Amino acid sequence: MDDERLPGDDRAEEFERYLAALTGGERPSPEHVEDGDEAEMARLAAEIAGSAPGTDVGPDPAFVEQLRLRMRVADDGLAAVLVPPPVRAAPIEPAGRSRWRISRRHLLRGGLGAAAGLAAGAVGMSLAPRSQQPSLGGGGELVSGEGFWQEVARVPDLPDGAAIRFTTTAFDGFVVNDAGDIHALSSVCSHMGCTLQFRPEWSDLRCPCHGASFDLSGRLANGRRTWRENPYRGDAAAYPIELPDLVRPRVKVDGDRILVWTAQA
Amino acid sequence: MPGAPGPFEQVYADHVVGIYRFIFARVGNRPDAEDLTAQVFIRAVEHLDTAREPRQITAWLYRVAQNAIADHWRAFYRLPLVGMEQVAPGWEPADGDGRPALPPDDSSLARVHALLGRLPDRYRRVLELRFLQRMSVAETATAMGITSGNAKVLQYRALRRAALLEEGRHG
Numbered sequence: 001m002d003d004e005r006l007p008g009d010d011r012a013e014e015f016e017r018y019l020a021a022l023t024g025g026e027r028p029s030p031e032h033v034e035d036g037d038e039a040e041m042a043r044l045a046a047e048i049a050g051s052a053p054g055t056d057v058g059p060d061p062a063f064v065e066q067l068r069l070r071m072r073v074a075d076d077g078l079a080a081v082l083v084p085p086p087v088r089a090a091p092i093e094p095a096g097r098s099r100w101r102i103s104r105r106h107l108l109r110g111g112l113g114a115a116a117g118l119a120a121g122a123v124g125m126s127l128a129p130r131s132q133q134p135s136l137g138g139g140g141e142l143v144s145g146e147g148f149w150q151e152v153a154r155v156p157d158l159p160d161g162a163a164i165r166f167t168t169t170a171f172d173g174f175v176v177n178d179a180g181d182i183h184a185l186s187s188v189c190s191h192m193g194c195t196l197q198f199r200p201e202w203s204d205l206r207c208p209c210h211g212a213s214f215d216l217s218g219r220l221a222n223g224r225r226t227w228r229e230n231p232y233r234g235d236a237a238a239y240p241i242e243l244p245d246l247v248r249p250r251v252k253v254d255g256d257r258i259l260v261w262t263a264q265a
Numbered sequence: 266m267p268g269a270p271g272p273f274e275q276v277y278a279d280h281v282v283g284i285y286r287f288i289f290a291r292v293g294n295r296p297d298a299e300d301l302t303a304q305v306f307i308r309a310v311e312h313l314d315t316a317r318e319p320r321q322i323t324a325w326l327y328r329v330a331q332n333a334i335a336d337h338w339r340a341f342y343r344l345p346l347v348g349m350e351q352v353a354p355g356w357e358p359a360d361g362d363g364r365p366a367l368p369p370d371d372s373s374l375a376r377v378h379a380l381l382g383r384l385p386d387r388y389r390r391v392l393e394l395r396f397l398q399r400m401s402v403a404e405t406a407t408a409m410g411i412t413s414g415n416a417k418v419l420q421y422r423a424l425r426r427a428a429l430l431e432e433g434r435h436g
Contacts, residue, residue: 006422008421009418011421012414012421013414013417015417015421016402016417016421023396023399025295027296028294028297040431040432041425041427041428043338044427044428044431045293046292047290047291047293048293048377048381048392049396050292050293050373051290051377052397058282058286059282063302067277067303068274068277068278071273071277072273072274074310075270075273191303210296210299210300224337225340239300240300240337240340241300241333
């Protein structure tokens with residue numbers, strides 16, 4: 001050990017928290033990295049750690065398989081677009097665009113997440129023109145089609161910041177009270193389709209698989225890209241990629257009853 | 266489930282291991298490597314034309330991976346942008362004829378060893394123990410006959426020195 005103290009030595013303890021996560025196989029967070037110099041140090045540490053013998057065995061088979069299923073869903077979805085399914089009659093759109101237009105992102109989002117959380121019919125009907133779709137808000141653009149309103153919770157049981165899990169024949173989700181605004185959110189993470197868990201102490205919906213934390217509006221709260229501008233207040237580590245908002249099914253409040261629109265199975 | 270893989274599944278099967286390794290070598294941890302790998306293939310579903318030539322598809326995937334890695338590191342730097350060459354060295358974009366380059370070879374390993382080789386002995390030693398042998402701070406300290414507090418300071422100084430060496434080489 002060099003005896004003399006060097007500038008920056010007092011940062012060693014804090015920086016170790018980044019390194020501990022890195023070497024512990026956890027997701028390191030930028031919060032322990034103070035400036036550009038330390039960022040460069042963090043990057044070099046990651047590169048050295050990434051070259052360690054035994055770490056180049058390749059991806060985890062379970063991860064590879066899970067992502068493969070998503071690719072398969074995308075392939076299936078693409079085939080479905082090329083041969084449009086017989087959806088209910090829709091008016092011809094006035095201007096140019098094909099009414100079968102559907103984004104690939106939509107297909108993907110409708111993939112695992114929707115497959116786990118929605119009746120298959122609702123996904124197919126998302127091919128209907130936009131003008132026919134009821135507004136769902138958030139990231140969801142799912143058409144309801146035939147269905148009914150189902151009571152899932154009561155207003156007095158849902159104070160500000162709370163969430164109640166519900167399951168209908170078509171949907172698995174939470175009704176939440178987001179600062180007085182009562183709405184429903186899918187419980188299916190928009191990343192890989194894992195089931196989110198509500199944590200009352202943080203008022204968030206956290207994904208047990210990769211640590212995404214969604215706020216009660218359904219938006220990713222711990223996204224790494226926005227971390228510095230909008231500091232995340234919870235305990236989850238920074239999430240490296242942007243994720244679509246959680247799907248928001250339709251909700252109405254009738255007196256004390258909270259009802260969720262449920263597609264006919 | 267269909268028997269023969271569709272175009273996206275085929276692209277995925279051909280590239281997932283290579284893309285994952287490329288990313289892992291640059292972020293150094295599994296959760297981030299998995300997320301960024303997923304991001305690359307999700308982008309592929311959204312934007313990649315699977316009818317392109319295999320070489321072009323490969324080039325496209327690695328370029329997207331490189332961008333994903335750069336985005337990943339942007340959150341760590343105060344500066345808004347991280348140069349591509351800096352975050353994912355060893356990858357050349359398409360050449361003048363518009364022909365895409367081949368996927369990168371595994372040059373990051375050689376780079377790491379070259380970098381470690383240029384450090385003073387004790388700095389190299391602490392980084393080898395900590396990151397290549399994956400020892401904890403306490404184990405590293407024990408192996409070097411110093412306190413844990415000293416080991417933390419030593420690894421911090423070693424990384425700082427390494428960053429200076431890198432900076433000197435690039436700029």
